[in-house]
Amino acid sequence: MAPVEGDAPAVTTLQAKADLASADAGTNGRRAAGEDPVKREQIIDGAKRIFMAVGFDAASMNDITREAGVSKGTIYVYFDGKEDLFAAMIERERAKVVASMKHVMQTNHGPVDAVLRDFGVTFVTHLCSDTTVRGMKMVLNVSERMPDLSHRFFSASPENGYSILRAYLESKIAEGLLEIEDTDLAARQFIELCMPGLFKRRLFGWLPVPPDADEIDRTVRSAIAMFLKFYIAKK
Structure with missing residues (x-):
């Protein structure tokens, strides 16, 4: 030390x-x-x-x-104290991930499925990491007696994975590539589709280590296929 x-x-x-x-x-x-x-x-x-x-x-x-x-x-x-310090740690880690996801969206100019794959893999890899899972468990453990800490954890910044993905979807709608009425709902649907069988198993201890890259990629690719089948612009 x-x-x-x-x-x-x-x-x-x-x-x-x-x-x-x-x-x-x-x-x-x-x-x-x-x-x-x-x-x-x-x-x-x-x-x-x-x-x-x-x-x-x-x-x-x-x-x-x-x-x-x-x-x-x-x-x-x-x-101000331990709670403030914990919140600062969470906000810093989240800012790193948000920056990473923004970089993916800003630098990948490929087809929609390729961009969604990079975004999904980045998001799920972060969400299932030891640091994120440990942080969420700590917040959940104290959420009833320290609701302010829980609030800070889940609303630390207006910019997050959902908002970044929503902005991307809106740009693709403008280009005529996607047909989506509710981009906020669609962004949440895609992220949920990327996580089945992964995040909850990590959070509740059924999966003691992060899923490997192949499992994350397979899950994200399946999510993309389902998502685009519904939202791709009809020719």
Whole structure:
């Protein structure tokens, strides 16, 4: 584990945060506390290792402090607490996946079935990964007593797999390649078609490891065949 900076009490007042900010900013143009992206990533990285190892409930701020190699006071300059830190970790991981899916849609200029295959494989691979499944399990475990955490998990960003796919479908409708009345419903239908027998088995522990690439590809190809049979523009 990384070495720990000198322990400091949790920040509970604006004045204390200001004092920490002043100390952390220092001189010579260094960033003010709470504004250093490298430090923020360092904290999230440490928190992620702890959350993935022991779960949300068992994770303590002391454990995260040691793993991240920062003081407790520094953590509280960047985050309000464990829930805020967990949500930041989820939002960061989601942003990476959204960027990956956007890249697929923006760089693949092939036929509709090829683009849908790349999108489906990317989406399902992420959804069935250890990190995603572990994160979802943690949220579900605390959802009843911490509904705000569940809300942040499922609505962290207006841009997600559904919205990216919906925009793509709308562009293909405009080109006359697809005939879809409700693109939001169609996007959700396609994503659901890509997941049967995979995601739920992962979430409930029936499938202890992520499905292999061949199984994901076979499932996605079947989803595309069913989806396009219904929505392809009739000549």
